Amino acid sequence: FREVAGQFKRPALLFSGGKDSITLIRLAEKAFRPGKFPFPLVHIDTGHNFPETIQFRDKLASELGEKLIIRYVEDTIKQKGLIDPKGRNASRNSLQTFTLLDTIEEFKFDVCIGGARRDEEKARAKERVFSIRDTLGQWNPHLQRPELWNIYNGRINDGENVRVFPISNWTELDVWQYIKQEKIEIPDIYFAQYRDCILRNNKLLAFSDFVKIYNDDKIVNRKIRFRTIGDMTCTAAIESDAETIDDIINELKNTRLSERGETRLDDYISDAAMEDRKVAGYF
Amino acid sequence: MDILRFIAAGSVDDGKSTLIGRLLYDSKSVLMDQLESISKPRNPKLNSANGEEINLAFLTDGLRAEREQGITIDVAYKYFSTPKRKFIIADTPGHFEFTRNMVTGASNSDLAIILIDARHGMSEQTKRHSIIASILNIPHLVICINKMDLVNYSEKVFSDIVEDYKKFASKLNIKFIYFIPISALLGDNIVERSFRIQWYSGRSLLEHLEEVCVEPAHHLDSRFPVQWIISSHNGGPDNYTGYTGKIISGVFKKGDKILISNPFGTNGDSFKSSSIKSIEIFGSEVEEAFAPMSVVMHLHEKVDIHRGDLFVKASGEESLPVVNNNFEAIICWMDAKPLRQNNNYLLQHNSRIVECRVEKIVHKIDVNTLDELINPDQINLNDICRVRVQTASSLIYDPYPKNKANGNFILIDKESNTTAGAGMIC
Numbered sequence A: 001f002r003e004v005a006g007q008f009k010r011p012a013l014l015f016s017g018g019k020d021s022i023t024l025i026r027l028a029e030k031a032f033r034p035g036k037f038p039f040p041l042v043h044i045d046t047g048h049n050f051p052e053t054i055q056f057r058d059k060l061a062s063e064l065g066e067k068l069i070i071r072y073v074e075d076t077i078k079q080k081g082l083i084d085p086k087g088r089n090a091s092r093n094s095l096q097t098f099t100l101l102d103t104i105e106e107f108k109f110d111v112c113i114g115g116a117r118r119d120e121e122k123a124r125a126k127e128r129v130f131s132i133r134d135t136l137g138q139w140n141p142h143l144q145r146p147e148l149w150n151i152y153n154g155r156i157n158d159g160e161n162v163r164v165f166p167i168s169n170w171t172e173l174d175v176w177q178y179i180k181q182e183k184i185e186i187p188d189i190y191f192a193q194y195r196d197c198i199l200r201n202n203k204l205l206a207f208s209d210f211v212k213i214y215n216d217d218k219i220v221n222r223k224i225r226f227r228t229i230g231d232m233t234c235t236a237a238i239e240s241d242a243e244t245i246d247d248i249i250n251e252l253k254n255t256r257l258s259e260r261g262e263t264r265l266d267d268y269i270s271d272a273a274m275e276d277r278k279v280a281g282y283f
Numbered sequence B: 001m002d003i004l005r006f007i008a009a010g011s012v013d014d015g016k017s018t019l020i021g022r023l024l025y026d027s028k029s030v031l032m033d034q035l036e037s038i039s040k041p042r043n044p045k046l047n048s049a050n051g052e053e054i055n056l057a058f059l060t061d062g063l064r065a066e067r068e069q070g071i072t073i074d075v076a077y078k079y080f081s082t083p084k085r086k087f088i089i090a091d092t093p094g095h096f097e098f099t100r101n102m103v104t105g106a107s108n109s110d111l112a113i114i115l116i117d118a119r120h121g122m123s124e125q126t127k128r129h130s131i132i133a134s135i136l137n138i139p140h141l142v143i144c145i146n147k148m149d150l151v152n153y154s155e156k157v158f159s160d161i162v163e164d165y166k167k168f169a170s171k172l173n174i175k176f177i178y179f180i181p182i183s184a185l186l187g188d189n190i191v192e193r194s195f196r197i198q199w200y201s202g203r204s205l206l207e208h209l210e211e212v213c214v215e216p217a218h219h220l221d222s223r224f225p226v227q228w229i230i231s232s233h234n235g236g237p238d239n240y241t242g243y244t245g246k247i248i249s250g251v252f253k254k255g256d257k258i259l260i261s262n263p264f265g266t267n268g269d270s271f272k273s274s275s276i277k278s279i280e281i282f283g284s285e286v287e288e289a290f291a292p293m294s295v296v297m298h299l300h301e302k303v304d305i306h307r308g309d310l311f312v313k314a315s316g317e318e319s320l321p322v323v324n325n326n327f328e329a330i331i332c333w334m335d336a337k338p339l340r341q342n343n344n345y346l347l348q349h350n351s352r353i354v355e356c357r358v359e360k361i362v363h364k365i366d367v368n369t370l371d372e373l374i375n376p377d378q379i380n381l382n383d384i385c386r387v388r389v390q391t392a393s394s395l396i397y398d399p400y401p402k403n404k405a406n407g408n409f410i411l412i413d414k415e416s417n418t419t420a421g422a423g424m425i426c
């Protein structure tokens, strides 16, 4: 965080309202308080968020007293005449990239800080902490630099920009242990409760206006929680009894399923497809 | 919990993927849905303890884009933990030309595992990997003599290789070397000590990784490079000046007399003095802080301080860093564009960037033998050499062997801005 502040002119912190970006906020506070963050928080809103996420985002931003910029995928769809993916498990994840790149252009951000972690999926295992993007916002393997010791090289040519992943070396369990250690507040949907949900292909989906219900879907009431909270249309819940952070940590220590495998409906896609998204600038 | 970072090296087919797969699998760090994708028949198979056949080579697969485009800078990071420690593995491809990957992975490692195939003994790569670990000053080396199952778990095969290795290692600069006979495939001496290798009384690999003692950086001389300054100009309270950064070595206490580097000073005034009024961590004051903590420091005497300046302790017991604009360094070259004598670069040392010139290439180091080749005309990708560097203003450093954190730097190509070289000050 301090290297980003010291090396770049116009940084931004990409804030999604999920546990990883909430963790980033605490790290930013540690780096910059009692000063202000040298960057705004930027949320790329798919319009399909959990209402709890949005409430939490607004509350956190106002408590922090930091600037929050919101840009809507909905607007990009209209402006660019893009097609909103339809059908079962359709998500706006891939459209988010357009809105993000437009937002970077609008504010001339030279660096965006994000909460991605290397343990999330194979396409990220070799990601740098400072990841260079070309003038089209794309990840180009030739631009990637070796990272040695504690030195981060953020020098870029005109038009290029950088994504920085401060918690890239953390695992999901590390994030929860840190949330516990720091007593960080997180949205309710991470904790198990009885909730109405849609049972589809053995996965449980949040019940919401954005999710179209098909004939063979079943509405059930189960004790569930969310392990990740992306787009409501593509994030599955897990059945769980974890009502506290300690419960969650125990649950994670015993799980045999990965975060991505367990919770993303749109990730029947292969590692190669994930890589394509990386190249396009998805993360 | 404490973290051990290590690197695993070996020639192709010595069993590195199998070994890493075994460590991840046996520590339950490979999850079921990830296991499902391990079904490519061409890959080596790994038998789990209960006989099911699994295949973990997928863990070291490169990215498609990198393979297609011949990208060679790739270190993949893997994570696992036991109740005793967390581990981060920097996994680098074993091909002989990838010195740069190993140097990258080794730069942040406390330990290196080097695999030797028991049937073949030491290879060229074994020497190369050991030499790189030694140049990077990795304190711990673990030599895993693998595929013991294929040599009938023979004690003689093991001890012959150990003898060979010890002879070679006498010219290395490695503090601790540990030898373990293993079978990555069958799990001998990986997690549990093997009942099939009764003649071996040492630790299993995992036991060793859990127990090995990493010397903490707070035992070294105290160094604090300023990364960012909080003041009323960037939202801090009125009359507030806080110097933020990470303590890279040593300990700082409230009241300590300190010296602050003055890179533009002449010989007599390389340092300005002040003392610590208070140390703050996220709003709370602490009496003392040590490496690798990140803190905000406040000083009694006002001095002109910028990002990149270094705080050091002015006590008699600690030694001062070197202030110099001309020094020798070992460099590993990482750019396809060769290094030539008299080329200019940007040099980044902690949070400071200065112009520099590589005044002289003193010699190239043969990484297979440690031989020195005098006066090479140029230095190519993956070469390691000793150079003399002239900087535009003084660097405030410690020799790398004495204090890694304040003795390393990178060279940045001024046109492409890429990281072209990794340097260790002699």
Ligand SMILES: Nc1nc2c(ncn2[C@@H]2O[C@H](COP(=O)(O)OP(=O)(O)O)[C@@H](O)[C@H]2O)c(=O)[nH]1
Binding pocket: B010, B011, B012, B013, B014, B015, B016, B017, B018, B019, B044, B045, B057, B094, B146, B147, B148, B149, B150, B182, B183, B184, B185, B186
């Ligand atoms: N018999 C035996 N075979 C092994 C052992 N470790 C690895 N192998 C085999 O050696 C081959 C190369 O292993 P791999 O892990 O892919 O090597 P890498 O190229 O170093 O990553 C594979 O066929 C493995 O099954 C071992 O301890 N014993």
